[in-house]
Amino acid sequence: MRILSAAEAITPAIERTKSMFRPFSLRSFVKLGLVALLAEMGAQFIFPPTGHFASHSNSRSGAVSWSINQHAVVALAVVSVLFLLIGVCMLYFGSRMQFVLMDLVACRTTVVGPSWRRHGPKTWPWIGLKVATFLLAFLVIGAVAAWPLLHLIRSMPAKTGQPPSAIFFGNFLLLFAMVAGMVVVLMLCLWFLRDMVLPFLVFEDATMRQGFTSAVDLIRREPGGVLLYFLMKFVLTLVAAIAAELCIVATAFIVGIPVGLIGGGLWILLRHAGLFGAVFLYTSLGLLGLIFLVCLMLTIVCIVGAILVFYQAYALYFVGGRLAALGDLLEPPPPPFPEAVPQQFCPI
Template sequence: MPTRTSGGERFLELGLPAMNPVAYAALIALLVVAVLVLWVLFIYVNSVMRFVLFDSVVAKQCEIRQYWNRRQKPGLRYFAWQLLLFLAMMVGLTILVGIPATFALAVGWLKQSSQHMVPLILGGVLLFFLVTTFVVLWLIVLVFSKDFIVPQMALEDIGPMEAWRRLLPMLKSEKGGYAGYLGMKIVMSIGAAVIVGIAAMIIILLTLIPIGGVGAVLVLMGKSGGLHWNLYTITLAVVIGSFLLAFILYVVSLVSVPAIVFFPAYSIYFFAARYRALDAVLRPAPPPFLSPEPSSY
């Protein structure tokens, strides 16, 4: 007696077509290269848009095309700086994790771990705190680069290293102020993430409920009409899912706009009180008052 299989089982039975392992390797390599290219492109767009956002907050109006064309030079500098930061992160983590792991493997602690529990536990705790400290410091450098290095690069046409050289004396002279700024930003980021997350979840649910109902009706109609999972129906499902995902990402981005604008504005006005060039742009001096000349009779 033939056994009945469900739609999900038939979907799993489709499998992948037979393919040469070399072709699989080439496909994986192509995907890796594509992801790397997209990541670099994203970092570049993020770097230039950071200056676009700075100009928009300072000017209190958004002219993306104009600011984008004007900020290519500092954007490229900041792009290189961000790549350098990510490279430093990878090298630092490789050193912090790789050297202890290599040492533990060389002395045989990993092969006979049960006999070396004490040094492994103590070393693991120490390694955890070292990695955590390194990551926190890296994040502070990343945040301060966005908040305090970008304004200097935008206003004085200098590179990131020169901007950091000027920022360090400010940090040393007012450690408490910048530490308070960092703590306040963490608290506000958590609050904003909760609020934006709740709002986005409500919108997503309101969107998915009717779409899910329509999708369920279409699936039932397809089953009653004799449709089953094949190349065409899977492709159609992937296309519809991609459009739905793009719509959800758009909605979430739209909900996040107030937070995206607020935090750069907060950092700009905080830094303006400590950076004269930025303060002069935000609060330009009023024009000199010219007394009217006495009329001659």
């Protein structure tokens, strides 16, 4: 497979995405959509809620407040542990699904089982690499953002009612720019790990260190090409988000109008029909609402799943020309020509 630029990889990625959903099958569509959504979930980190309960009791209600606070602390601890367990489970399944989705798109298949079993041992090291990378990014970002934050605090008005100075607004804009920069840096870290490092782990069976080093070498060889890839992906993300929103809103209108008309007609006909009519009315309205929600959720899974499959195909085609094992899967080489066997001369 030849090396493709960020712009050249778009067209084959679109064709690969189309082929993943042909022939059309709602079951396969939903299955791929759920796999893609779970894989995207692997990039998210869910932290338990934090906070504390301060005591504001006086001498008459001190004992009651202390008892309430004790129960609140226990409840908060239980909820925090539950959130942490749910977050770890979602992170694990999502991270494992990132391997699966990459395999499915590269091999143009919808069979999840073999890939799920093959990449199980690499899931926890992959999670560790992601967590370590994001912690390092947070430390660097925090160290850089500390300076404008301190200046913003120092420039705040000293007295209540005093209007803020121009220095305060300047420091606020600087801090806002720093926050936007943090988001961009974290997004680039996510794309670097998922689009540059993960292919080496999946198709070359590299270790975490080897995959990370290979991805860094790729960026060193083609810094301009990788930067253009990230820029193109950002633009494609904006365009796809707008298109997805429009499609979801259109689906909501298409499904919601007949459901609303049927529900309104039932309301007009049965609202004064006695007990049996009221039971039938509210049961029907509940079923109509459930139908609307199911149709809307199916639409979201299918549309967002198709977009995420395209993102995966786009990353694979960009890296495929630079990774021989992946390139042979995306564009299999032609079979070798059979060697001509010289015929022996047989005199007559």
